[in-house]
Amino acid sequence: MPSHVARIQPFRATDGADESLLAFAVTVAQRLDGAFLPADSLGDWATEPATGDDVVLRTRRYGAVGRGFRITHEQGFAQTHRMQAVDRVTVEADGLRDAALVLECTRSWYAPRFLELRVSAADEASVQDVVQCFHDRFDHGNAPTTAEIPTVVRNARAAVAAGEWESAAMFATAALETDPRQAEALLYLGVASGALGDLSAAEEALVLSLQLDPDQYDAWYNLGALHQNRGNPRQAILAFQESLRIRPGNHAVLFQLGRVYEAAGEAARATEAYQAAIENAPNPHGYWGYRGADYTEQARQALARLSR
Numbered sequence: 293m294p295s296h297v298a299r300i301q302p303f304r305a306t307d308g309a310d311e312s313l314l315a316f317a318v319t320v321a322q323r324l325d326g327a328f329l330p331a332d333s334l335g336d337w338a339t340e341p342a343t344g345d346d347v348v349l350r351t352r353r354y355g356a357v358g359r360g361f362r363i364t365h366e367q368g369f370a371q372t373h374r375m376q377a378v379d380r381v382t383v384e385a386d387g388l389r390d391a392a393l394v395l396e397c398t399r400s401w402y403a404p405r406f407l408e409l410r411v412s413a414a415d416e417a418s419v420q421d422v423v424q425c426f427h428d429r430f431d432h433g434n435a436p437t438t439a440e441i442p443t444v445v446r447n448a449r450a451a452v453a454a455g456e457w458e459s460a461a462m463f464a465t466a467a468l469e470t471d472p473r474q475a476e477a478l479l480y481l482g483v484a485s486g487a488l489g490d491l492s493a494a495e496e497a498l499v500l501s502l503q504l505d506p507d508q509y510d511a512w513y514n515l516g517a518l519h520q521n522r523g524n525p526r527q528a529i530l531a532f533q534e535s536l537r538i539r540p541g542n543h544a545v546l547f548q549l550g551r552v553y554e555a556a557g558e559a560a561r562a563t564e565a566y567q568a569a570i571e572n573a574p575n576p577h578g579y580w581g582y583r584g585a586d587y588t589e590q591a592r593q594a595l596a597r598l599s600r
Contacts, residue, residue, distance in 0.1 A: 294416040296423050297410050301403075301405070304434045308365050314361060320422045328387065347367070349364065360386055363381070377400070392410070434466075445467050445477050464484065482496075486517075570595075575588070
C-alpha cells in the first residue's frame with residue numbers, strides 16, 4: 293500500500309491546539325475514502341489513567357468509534373524541575389477503508405515544534421493528493437515574527453548548549469528567515485553547522501556573523517576552532533587572538549590557543565598560553581558539580597609534556 297510521511301518543522305502552534313489538525317483531517321479523510329462520513333460530534337476531554345509521574349494523557353473523539361477520529365493530547369514533564377518538556381497532539385482517523393491517516397504536532401525538549409502527516413492509501417495518486425493538501429494548508433506562516441526573534445534565538449542558544457545541533461540549526465534558520473542580519477542567530481547556525489560536519493556552511497555563517505558584529509568573541513573562538521580543525525594554525529591563532537582581544541582571560545580560548553601554538557611548533561608561546569589558561573581556570577578549586585568547560589587538567593598535562 294503506498295504511503296508517505298511529510299513533516300513541517302519549525303511549525304507555529306500552541307500547546308494542546310487540535311482544532312486546525314482535526315478540521316484538516318476531516319476534509320482529507322473523505323479524499324481517501326468517499327464513504328467516510330463521521331457524525332459531527334466532538335466529545336469532551338477524558339484524562340487517561342496515569343502511566344507515571346512525568347506524563348499526562350487525555351483523549352477525546354470526533355464522531356463514533358469505528359468511524360471518526362481519536363484525538364490525544366500528551367504532556368510530558370521533566371521530573372527534575374516539573375517543567376513541561378513535551379507537548380504532543382495526535383489526530384488519527386478510525387475506520388478508513390484501505391487507508392490510514394495520522395497528524396501529529398509535537399514540541400519536545402530542545403527541538404522546535406513540528407507537524408507531521410502520515411498517510412497511506414490504496415493508490416499513490418490519493419496519497420500524493422493528501423500530501424499536497426497538507427503542504428498547501430500548513431507550509432506557510434511558520435516564520436517567527438520580529439517580536440518573537442529573541443525567544444527563537446534563546447532556543448537556538450539552549451539547543452547549542454545541550455549539543456542538540458539539528459535543533460539549533462533549525463531555530464537559527466527560522467530566526468534568519470525573518471531577520472537575515474541577526475548576528476547571534478548566524479553564530480549559532482555556524483556552531484551547529486560545524487558540529488554537524490558542514491565546515492563550509494559553518495565558516496560562511498560565522499564570517500557573516502562577524503561582519504554584522506565584529507565584537508562577538510564567541511564567533512571568533514568558533515572560527516578559530518574551525519581553522520584549527522582544518523589544519524590552518526596561522527588563521528586559527530589570529531581568530532583566537534581576536535577573541536581574547538574582546539574578552540581577555542577567556543579560559544577556553546587560552547587553552548585552544550596553547551594547543552594550536554603547540555601544533556605549530558611554537559613551544560614558548562604554547563607554554564605561555566597554557567599557563568594563562570590555568571591562571572584563568574573557571575573552577576580553580578575543583579568543586580563537584582561544575583558543568584562548564586574546564587581544561588585546567590589538560591593544560592597542566594600539556595605544560596608537563598612541553599617541559600620534558
